[in-house]
Amino acid sequence: MIGKIAGALFGFLLVRHFLGALAGLWIGHLFDKALQRMNDKGNVEEWLISNDAKQSIFFYTTFSVMGHVAKASGRVTPEHIKTANDFMAQMRLNEQQVAEAKDAFREGKLLGFPLKKKIKQFKNHFGNRRDLCQFFLEIQIQTAYSDSILEADEYNLLINIAKQLGFNKRNLTQLIAMWEAEMRFQNYKQQQQEKYKQYDRKSSSSQEAKAPSLLDAYAVIGVSDRDSVRDIKRAYKRLMSQNHPDKLVAKGLPPEMMEVAKQKTQDIQSAYEIIKKARDF
Template identity: 45%
Template sequence: MWGKLLGTCFGFMFGRWLGAALGFYLGHLFDKGLKQDFDKVGGFNAFSRGDDLHERQALFFSSCFAVMGHIAKSNGRVSEIHIQAASAFMDEMALHGEDRKEAQRAFNAGKAAEFSLKEAVQDVREAFGRRYDLLQLFLEIQIQMAYSDGHLAAQEQALIQQVSKYLGISHSHFLFVLKRYQAEFQFRAQQQAYRQSQQQHSQQSHHHHSQQQQHNRSQAQTSANSRGQALAVLGLADGANEKDIKRAYRKLMSQHHPDKLVSQGLPPHMMELAKKKSQDIQAAYEFLKKAS
């Protein structure tokens, strides 16, 4: 409103009615941009809820581990792999003492028969309003837990899809995020295998010429597969050009920027998760730059 009002006044002063019309239009663009920035940090709801950063961080933390526990028990019992994955999360966040006990309590609460997935996730959605990047990270963390054994069971996918729905994320975007994480998982595994192969090859430099040719063919195939996975990490198809790659990379890096997510309510302990996401996106982008 103020942008249109001031723009009209100044425009009239310098250009009479034509200037006023132009000033009104420029003021409208200013108001629109200001509103979008205001909405991103929660809008007026942030004031009406008495939006306290520490309270939001505590809610994100406990809800995240509770939902992880619920998903881990989707097939009736929590497997050793899921327990190890939850412990790995805690290690990655350097959780010790009371913080680790709180994460364990939340994880166990999510396994309880009386746990309400809908209520827990909707509380997160209500608390974080229009902080879409943070809601998406919450979903990605649950996908990572379900995918900890390298396989996504039907029950796990159904639960994650419910989480996505309760967060207000569309079905099409859920499929996009799921596909992107699967590509991220596979790309990381391929890169590790490639590095191991390179190390083994350098240690066996006395191999015959035929073995060298076989290694080169294998390396070329790995590179081709990795390019497809790297594109998928950025949410792109095989036909993406350099401009598409750069645009997707910048958008994803902005969405997963740790400092921005912490300012929106991501617990500082979970900053390492956001950093890891950013590193995977960066690795995929750097691979594609070298491959081009």
């Protein structure tokens, strides 16, 4: 608007005619548009480095890649859908967020989904946050294990994602082992909760999940029975710090995913208590 007024005035004074004013008005209009584009660009760049942008990118990339992982073996199974829905429920998403998550999941299932481009965009924002990259990768591992079986196509896709995020095959193998053990912790905990909800204990399932073993506990912490107490304590503290919900959110994790992080820290704590009892420290 300032450009239009100044241009019209300058044009009129220059040629002392209304045509000069019109010419100046047009030039001022172009100036205003250029100025607006510069402001818009500044606003976009400012938004792209904001926490809101980072959290939106984390959220949408997570669900779109989940859809891609679910489709890796050829078709999306009911188990994959259940995992995605359970994940949304755990995050306590509102209707709009659920719709956005489902849109992202559907996009990931499409033929020609630009996985490399999506991961690159994700890495541009979180590449220096290894804990967030690992959190993201663990969610994809969980998706691949929806039916409790890791198929070859799913595994190869996970390797691809892991490498793009800076994790090697050995890192992925350890994360898979940790998730398999954590899955047994969660299955046991869930069954115990359902059992106590039963008024008639006789009607509970006869096929009860086994209590997590000491080996499972070691796997969740990422250590072995050969490691010293000192090393186990270090690994435990590192994991608890790495998965602390408030810290992750401050680094760009969507607040809705805090519940997922809390579940992770609870499993780590439970595993650590089992090890402490077994090793008497």
